[in-house]
Amino acid sequence: TFSEHPAIRHIYGAKWSAETADGHFEYDPGERGLALYFGPCTRMMRLVAHGSFRVVSIYFAPGGTLGLDLPAQQDTLDRIIPMDPYTRKPHPASAYHPRDDAEDWFRAAEAQLFAAARKARLEPPDPILADFERLCFTNPNGTVGAFAETIGVTRRTLERTIRRAWGVSPKVALRRARALDMAAALLAVAEEQAAAEMRLRYFDQSHLNREMRDFFGMTPGQIQAGSHPLLTITVEMRQSRRLDALAKLGIDEPRPWRDPAAEPKGNGASRA
Secondary structure, eight states: OOOSSOEEEEEEESOEEEEETTEEEEEOOEEEEEEEEEOOOSSOOOEEESSOEEEEEEEOOTTTTTTSOOOOGGGSTTOEESSBTTTTBSSOOGGGSOOSSHHHHHHHHHHHHHHHHHHHTOOOOOHHHHHHHHHHHHOTTSOHHHHHHHHTOOHHHHHHHHHHHHSSOHHHHHHHHHHHHHHHHHTTOSOHHHHHHHHTTSSSHHHHHHHHHHHHSSOHHHHHHSOOHHHHHHHHHHHHHHHHHHHHHOTTSOOTTOOGGGSOOOOSSOOO
């Protein structure tokens, strides 16, 4: 799996194992289940399920965990903490337990999550975080300095805000976003036109190979040829959110990395 932001996973069923920044760990959820907090990934985290399992995955928006009395974000990178950060308990609340009817299961889990979030009374995340996530989705080739200027903050403020909430620098976050987009293209879960554009973000094949090895431990060919069900699900969900971000911009709205005042003026005769 490979997620830019933290996640809670309530897992039930067979044993499984994970390769984390702290080493190899094995988990045995059983029918009671395990509540696991996954920190953001800076590279693909290898997970192996040793049988059938069921899971409720809850993905946080940028800054969504700030205030939950967790370690600093950079200290949770590529790590798993065995607890639900809302309850501090190692096992899921009963509402998360699997049900025969998927819709009932979803509604019960959703209600439990909303109740826990209301009880936590967290402050809303800094709007800069959502703006920067939009940049990662829509133009990960954008520059940090230009983006900071566009949203009216200093580069130092942007760096500090992103590091606190994302656990990495803005530059690393953009590089990771490019790699995740490319993985979606290689796994055939990105639209064809977008996939072609994603390849152009890399200087040459050598650059692409190096980036894929750094983030996924595999060459592009190995990603394409192998079976990666959990990674495929992760990048497919991310592509869905990317498309939502593009749709919300609207065709005539300025992109968040561009300054409309700096755009060249046309003669009014046509629009491209």
